[in-house]
Every structure is written in structure tokens, then in C-alpha cells.
Amino acid sequence: MSESAIRTRIAPSPTGDPHVGTAYVALFNYCFARKHGGQFILRIEDTDTARSSRQSEEAILSSLRWLGLAWDEGPEVGGPCGPYRQSERAELYRRTAGQLLEAGHAFRCFCKPDRLARMREEQKAAGKRPGYDGQCLSLSDSEVQSRLGHSEPFVIRMKVPREGTCVIQDLLRGNIEIAWDTVDMQVLLKADAMPTYHLANVVDDHAMGITHILRGEEWINSAPKHKLLYEYLGWSMPVLCHLPLLRNPDKSKLSKRKNPTSLLFYKRMGYLPEALLNYLGLMAWSMPNGEEKFSLNAMVQEFSLERISLGGPVFDLRKLDWLNGRWIREDLDDDQFAERVRQWALNERWALNERFLKQWGPLVRSRIAVLSDLGPLLAPFFSGIISITPELLLDGKLDRNAVSTGLALALDRIENVEWNKDEIEKMLRDVAAEMGAKLRDALRPFYVAITGSAVSVPLFDAMEILGRDLCRARLRHAREVLKH
């Protein structure tokens, strides 16, 4: 097989919010395909008609696009192996199931769900492995025909060897041995004539020429079913590579109960797609040179499956924040930053004035981890008079008298200052000197008066942008507050 023949896929199921785990697996499939000049395919696995929704599908597609994981073939993009939505390929699965039936590799099962549920419970209670008991395996042809004649609902199950061992070859884990008697006679075609994952997945991976399956570790135990289907159908099996699962801080599989898992969340919080992708690339994978900040293209360049470590990585929001901050600081200039914020805000349904962004952007850029941190940082500058307390004003080293004096001095001089940050700084330095206070001590109440907090963007810049009128009003307000 030539290297350019490599084809990988991501096959999300549109049954909920776009999951960060989907992006994670997509990233590795994308990098592997791109690295080897192959194709990366997106296929929608919507065979669960009850849970799948078009809305979910759209959210998944747009989220993956937002991240920059472009696929070569897929719904809306098209390609030679379409359609790429399993619900539109149902006929193919039915035909394949029919083939398996004819070849004696599968059988019709008329068992009612409640009997199966009871059976499983009894098996569990008896300490046995739950699994289909093979009741319909021995149905005679005439029995089957008669039940079909009565339109009894049925499913199609695959036959599975009762003894021996299946050896699964995993690219990273080597040979995995799984005894056949631990493999259930899996339903392939459901009563609604839709396929289960196992059938549809195998049929499509074959039909779409997938050469390498990189998927979550959770699939290891069902790999024998897939291998068996490939054998039954006389198809060659793609290379398997099971990726470690992303974990919650308590090490359980990443779940929304314990960790934000929706890509929509990360978008709304103001994580940059580059940063999120970069962080996912840090999960179980590392650059040969140890660099932690890298672009998608750089990851593609250096990608190799051998650099995947197998311990399940804990998804750590704090490190993501750090990385996102670095991307904001190091990879965007002031204009780009303003534009990103504008776009992000638009997505949140509020429009930010360009001039506003150009003014405040440089002051806040190094002070945020995610774009939504802008809210609290800039809120005081959306206001006229801000609410402050005497406690806040007197929180520093200066006493009430000194603070009052300082405010009065500034209020006095503010009128004669040329209104730019350098002159404002000079003026306040003079005030501090006159008070005999250190600059930092003298400035503290001014931070509170002007920005509402002792923790804020730089004071002189803020004053320049706010303008003389607002600053005067806020200083006066602070003086009033101190009197009470």
C-alpha cells in the first residue's frame, strides 16, 4: 500500500453537544492523514434515529470547522464515497446484513427486548457474563418463514465462535487477545432495519477505503466483532490504533458532569481554536523537541503515532488557560486581537466598536486567559460613575486624610493637565511626591476611584481613554464617598 493511500476518518454521532473528545480523536486522525499525504474523512453516524438530530450534526460540523480541522470528504463537502451520512446509506447495510444471513454468518432473532433484559439480569445474578443465549440460533427455516409471515419484528445478529481466542493487532498496544466466548452475538440490524454501530462502521470503513482507524480506547473490547465481520465479508481489515481516553480530574472518562465537554463552551468562553487544538495535541502526545506551544501545521509536520503515550490524560483547564493566554499574547498583534475579540463578541450577540477595541485591547491583552475575561476587566469602562466604598478607597497604606488630600490635589490639577497619559502620569507623580508617599501607595486610591478596583488595567492609560470629564467626575465621587 502506498503512503498516499492512507485514509482516516472521524465518525461522530450527532446525539448531543459537539464533544471535545470528538475533536481530540479528529485531531489525531487529521494529523496522521495529513502527515502522510492521505485523506481525512468525516462521516456522520446517525443510525440511532431516536437520539440523532440535525441540529447536533450542524453543531459538530461547525465546531470542527471552527477548530480548523478540514476534512477532504464528508457531508456538504461530498466525495467519491458518499453519501457520508449513515442514515442515507441504510440500504447498503441491509444488503450486507442479507449477505451475512445467506452465508450463514448471521441469523434472525425474534427475541423480545423484555426477555433479553430478564435474561441478562439472571445471568448477572448468577455471576455469569451477560450475553445472548442463542435461543434463535436454532430456529428452523420453516419457523423463521412462519414468523416472518406473521410480520413478527426481528433483528439480525452475527454468529460468533464459541471457543478460541481472537487476536487484535493494535498499532500501539501490540497483540490483544480476547477470548471469543466473551464476545456477544451482536445485533447488526435493529428491528427498525437500521444498522448498529458495529455493522455500519465496518461496512463504511470498507466502502470508504479507510486504511487506519484511530479511535478511542473504549472500542478495544468490541474490536473482535469488527474483525469477525471483516472476515465474514472477505474484506481486509484497516490498521487499528486505540487512543487513550481524555479524563476528568478524578480519572474517569471525560464527562460533562465533571468537566466542560462541549466545544461550544470553549468557543463561548473565548478560547482560541488554535489554543484548544494545541492543548488537545498535548494530551498523550508531545513534540520531539518538547515545545509545548505549536500550531496544527507544526503538529502535522512532526506527527507520529509512536509519540502517543497510553496513560489516559487528565484534561486540565488551568494549563489550557495558560496556553490560551500565550496564544493571545504571542500570536496576535493588537489589530488581530481586536479583530478576534470583535468576532467572538459578535458570536455572543454583542457588537464592539472598533475604536473601543483598539484603545482597550493593548491594555487588556496580557491580562486575560480567555476572551470572556474581558467582561469584568472592562465593565468599569462601560459605566459613568462607578460604585465604590470607603473601605476600598482606604484599603491601602494611606489614612483617610492623606487619601482625601491626594484626591483634592489631583482634582485641582486635573484641569491644567494636557490630557495624555504621560502628562497624567507626571501630574500624579507630583501629587504623590507632595503627599510624601510612595507612588504605589499614593496611586492605590486612584485605581479604586477611576477603575473601581485596586486590580486593574494601567491607570494612566485608563484615564487618558476615559477622558477628563469622566475622570473628574469619578474623583469627585470618590471624595464624596470618603466624607461619609
Next chain:
RNA sequence: GGCGCUAUCGUCUAGGGGUUAGGACGUGAGAUUCUCAAUCUCAAAACCCGGGUUCGAUUCCCGGUAGCGCUACCA
């Protein structure tokens, strides 16, 4: 319960038969700064346990333990 996978600082990881086991996040201390960030310096912090193989194992093998996953007409 059965089966499977995995195991290096709290977290992400590098490494690999002989290393002071490296880096990063976070934490603590300091420097710098108009506050806060950012930046810089320093510090504490790890090879799960027990057997083998070996002159020597954290590294290779086996067992244990632990964590996780799977055990549906969901994927």
C-alpha cells in the same frame, strides 16, 4: 462479577539497562513594574508494590495492586 487497557512530580509529559530522572502547568519565594497581569530567577515536588533477568533496573519479563474502559435493538 467477567474481560480488556494502563501505570514517571498534584496535573501534562521527556527519557530510558548505569542520568544529580529533564521540561511545562499549578504552588511557594524573590526580582521588575503605576495596581494586577506579563516577564525573569530560585525552590519544593515523581519512576505503584513484589519477584525475576542482569555486574546493574525506574527502564525488560512475570505476578500483585490500583485506576480506567467495555460488558444495549447507544455510539
